[in-house]
Amino acid sequence: MPVNKPVDEPFTPEQLRTAWLEYAEQRKKFQAEYQMLTQPFEIRNNVIVVSLLSPIHDTMLNNIKSEIASFLRDKLRNNTIQVKGELQASSDDTRKVMYTPREKFEYLMEKNPMLKELRDRLGLDTDY
Incomplete structure (x- = not known):
């Protein structure tokens, strides 16, 4: 008897944004995390790339990355979703x-x- 593999349902960017903001609202009591989660993000082949403003945000994202991914995978019924952060270069650092x-x-x-x-x-x- 074959084992049924879970179906990875497609999702729209709007569905993803709604689920992302729902997760962010759950983390609102952690102000620094909430600020990081409200930063812009991109979707690249089921990888959510969050724009990070500082190395501290990178550390925070790494601490909750698996939790966010699990939440989004359950919410959107797609096990291929991954979360990644990209540190944005600040023009002030080069001056x-x-x-x-x-x-x-x-x-x-x-x-x-x-x-x-x-x-x-x-x-x-x-x-x-």
Whole structure:
């Protein structure tokens, strides 16, 4: 007698979002988790990719990833669903901190090259 394999039913992005938000509401008392769960996510071949803002969110997601996947698999009747996080690169991390007046002025000159001409014409010293 053959063993019946559970059927992996297809689901729509709307069904997934509804189930995801239902799970998020259950975690609302954990404010940091709730914030992470309300971040945007993508669906890539039954893999839900959550946009994470910090390494802390990555750790939190890893702690509850199997629970979320189980909830969604039961809710949507599809055992192929997986959850994964992707850390979003922040533009602030790549920016150099400017300390000296010269560094600040050079940064401003990149934004507005006319400042160099103004400095030269007026004979200004940026290293005061």
